[in-house]
Amino acid sequence: MRVEMWTDVACPWCYVGREHFAKGLAAFQHRDQVEVVHRSFELNPRAENGTVPIIDAVAAQYGRTREQQIAREEQAAAMANAVGLEFRIGGRVFGNTFDVHRLAHFAATRGLQGTFLDLAFRVNFAQEASIYDRETLVRVAVEAGLVESEVRKVLDDPDAFADEVRADERLATELGAGGVPFFVLERRYGVSGVQSPEMFTQALEQAWADRSAA
Template structure:
């Protein structure tokens, strides 16, 4: 059984959704049969490469709200993160994530994709580290098991793994994903948004026992304020 997860490192609900999915997977009796593959999805392709825009300013501009309202939005997400035992900071920057996705494809080639994704989420949301800094990324990649020289090479070459990132994004569009996180089980069963852990467990059980027949409708979530981040 394969579970593909489309997500963006800039998406707080992807950070939360990963934890909830993992809790659901841990409760699934046949978890050892599950292969998890992380796929690329950019929420904001037009964001500047450097994460120099404070996330609260970005949210206020994107949704046409005041800074105080943006803080309230972030407080609700922080509460959801805390419910999963995750630290969450709103003093982080916002920027383009294409280089991060390319690095994750390199990590996949070394069999440490999940470890690097976990490190990137933690660095962004729990530590508010500057993910546009090659030195920061190099250290995170090396800590996850990616050779430092290879990480540096990929970060220095904007074409390295670019085709793989775009291929993931085309696949997401073909599957009808308009936001993340987006979970697909065996290219048959879809779950949209950071659903509760039990939803994931039930979906895995259903997929295992109902391997034939038409695909059911995906479980939906709405916007970045309620379980998923829309483009």
């Protein structure tokens, strides 16, 4: 059974949602027969890399006050902490995640996509290191098990794996995804947002039962 998961490493709800899904999958009896495919989704495809604090940038983007955005960050942090994830507030910056997505697709060719994304999310939210910094991104990729020279070659070529990222984003649009996290089970069931681990287990069980019946 296949589960497709659209996320963006800049999204705090994706950070939590991925962990909720992982816990829901762990409780699923047929978890060893589930293929998880990570797909790309850019929350801010026109963003430029810089030094603007994420709190200020997102508050301005959605018309919130700084205090309102901090409250949302605190909410995300509490949800992350509840499932054992570290989440720091105040140090992240706003930027473009296209290179992260390109490297995720490259990592998939080496069987390391999930590992790379786990580390990228952790570096962004637990360490607040800039995932938009080239050397940080190279370090994350190497730590995931990728070869440094190959990673740099991908980053040096703006066309490398760009088509794969765009294809994921087109597919998300076709399937009706307006945001992330977004999960699709067997191309029949969609689960959006930060659902509970129990909800994910139930969705997996339903998809499995319908698949078996078919």
